[in-house]
Amino acid sequence: MHEIGIAEAILDAVEKRAAGRPVKHARVRAGALLRISEPAINQAFAMVSAGSPAEGARLELVIVPARHICRTCRHTTTSDDAFASCGGCGGIDIVTEGGDELILESIQTTEAAHVPGHPRGDSGDPARPS
Template sequence: MAEALLAAVERGADGRPVRRVRVRAGVLLRIDEAALVQAFAVAAAGTVADGADLEVIVDPVRLSCGRCERTTTSDGLLAACPACGATDLRIEGGDELALESIDLVETAEVPGNPRRDRGNPPEPA
């Protein structure tokens, strides 16, 4: 998972150094945040994401009751509806994984720019 995340980050960074990465994960994936952060750091060594911070946001699962139609969120699967006790629950979400954002390191140079500036055109004479 860390290597797939790194591949997506590298595509998005397009060769620019990365400062921070934010990913959203559904609670049903049961991601161990500390383990993913460590695995990402190992996978990112020597890449544009070397030393980047990884922030993992865990989204709850949404559950809808088939009897009372109440919708609730949970950090895990519930066996019964908290409102009426029915066990006819529909699961919505909770299993998604999305790269939400990539924060890049600001540099004084534009890659590939021989003038070594921020890419601003020269002032007219």
């Protein structure tokens, strides 16, 4: 299950961004060539995040297709398939770009807090009047 290693990398990034705050949701952009599914990555993340501030957090997975460029006819397309043939000429001399990225886009912590340095405060902070 290669998702375990990917989940560990995601957890590392989540913990750094959360800075000790409990996390309830994270959004991750993953290239299609990584071949991960949302149920599998959530299961792996649940295993590796046990006992961490991200325990119980749900991952939202956004799959990004790879870009394929045919060297023969220069036709460009996107696909989830690493072994795609050209849709223009049927050739297989293809250059693949992207599709292997893994990016933590955002996290949501369980705390509504004051934004440091913002003089009017955060409207979600019950201790501060709006």
